[in-house]
Amino acid sequence: MDAVLTVKQPYADRIMEGTKRYEFRRKAPARDIDGLYVHIAGTGPYAQAYVGVNCVHTGTPEAIWEYCSECAAIMPPGISREDFFAYFDGCETATAISLAPRPQVLNPPILLEYLGLKGAPQSIAYAKPQQPEIGDYTCPYCGHEQQATYDEWEGSDFEDRTTVWCRRCGQSFDVYREWVAYYTNVDPDPFSMCPGSESTERFRDGWRCRIGGCAAMKED
Ligand SMILES: [Zn+2]
Ligand SMILES: [Zn+2]
Numbered sequence: 001m002d003a004v005l006t007v008k009q010p011y012a013d014r015i016m017e018g019t020k021r022y023e024f025r026r027k028a029p030a031r032d033i034d035g036l037y038v039h040i041a042g043t044g045p046y047a048q049a050y051v052g053v054n055c056v057h058t059g060t061p062e063a064i065w066e067y068c069s070e071c072a073a074i075m076p077p078g079i080s081r082e083d084f085f086a087y088f089d090g091c092e093t094a095t096a097i098s099l100a101p102r103p104q105v106l107n108p109p110i111l112l113e114y115l116g117l118k119g120a121p122q123s124i125a126y127a128k129p130q131q132p133e134i135g136d137y138t139c140p141y142c143g144h145e146q147q148a149t150y151d152e153w154e155g156s157d158f159e160d161r162t163t164v165w166c167r168r169c170g171q172s173f174d175v176y177r178e179w180v181a182y183y184t185n186v187d188p189d190p191f192s193m194c195p196g197s198e199s200t201e202r203f204r205d206g207w208r209c210r211i212g213g214c215a216a217m218k219e220d
Contacts, residue, residue, distance in 0.1 A: 002127040003029060004037040004047060004112065006120050011078065012040040016049045016105050020078025022068050023097040024087060028058050029124050036097070037127055039112060039120050046109035046170070052100030061088035064096050108141050108169040130167065137164075137175045144168035148175060 005023065007015060014020035015038055023036065033056070037047035057064060065084055079087075088094045112120065116128030136147040144166055165172040 001031055001033060002035045002037060002050075002115075002129075003031075003033045004039060004115055004117060004121050004125045004127050006039045006041050006122070008041040012038055012048070014078045015051055015099065016103055018101060018103055021099050021101075022078065023099060024064075024079065024084065025095045025097065025124065026088065026091050027123060028093070028095040029056060029097070031126060033097070033126075036099070037110070037115060038103075041120070045112045045119065047106060047112060047115060048109045049103055049105050051103035054098040054100050057096045057098065058093055061085060061091060061094040064094040068096050108171055110142075110168055111170045114168045139166035139169060139171065140173055141171040142166060142169040 007023070011020060011023075015023065033053050035050055035052045038049040038051065039047050057067060059067070061084070065081065069081070112118075114130055116130070117125055136145075138145050146164075146167055148162070148164060161174055161176050163172055163174050
């Protein structure tokens with residue numbers, strides 16, 4: 001399971017650069033975590049990065065500091081000794097979440113709401129991402145597939161076009177009713193590939209590129 005953490009600067013930048021290999025917490029996570037979504041404290045309702053988790057260490061602050069700063073040249077703790085002990089002042093136990101190399105900067109960032117959160121987590125929260133939908137259309141910004149809702153069409157001033165927002169990344173873009181209709185009759189067809197989007201789908205009455213903005217089309 002993945003967790004979502006609010007991280008202050010400059011530590012969020014260091015995680016994203018891969019130069020902070022431990023995330024320190026005053027409380028140990030209650031569940032096993034495979035990865036962390038990072039929300040930068042004081043920014044909009046998004047997760048800006050994702051990083052895998054190697055393992056979680058707990059111990060006295062002294063033991064954790066000794067362990068995590070031992071091979072600092074290879075695995076920098078990403079915090080000064082002074083700041084580390086100030087953070088754990090009054091704590092009997094410290095938790096170090098060992099972060100995997102090669103963090104992923106999310107571009108565009110993912111809405112916290114998509115991860116199942118109502119707002120920025122106070123401490124640690126557990127992500128419950130929405131299940132993928134059989135897509136009517138694909139977000140051109142992040143590739144998320146989703147279906148147009150009734151409200152999105154009802155709110156449209158146009159017969160055949162409406163503006164929707166991606167429920168994963170929050171970006172808005174136009175979709176066309178014609179395409180939405182086609183996508184209800186989708187069969188994969190490995191012999192038809194759009195050069196623009198690598199879409200390989202055949203529709204009942206021919207072939208259309210899955211990406212709404214792409215001009216490439218091929219008829220049978
Ligand atoms: Zn998106
Ligand atoms: Zn295309």
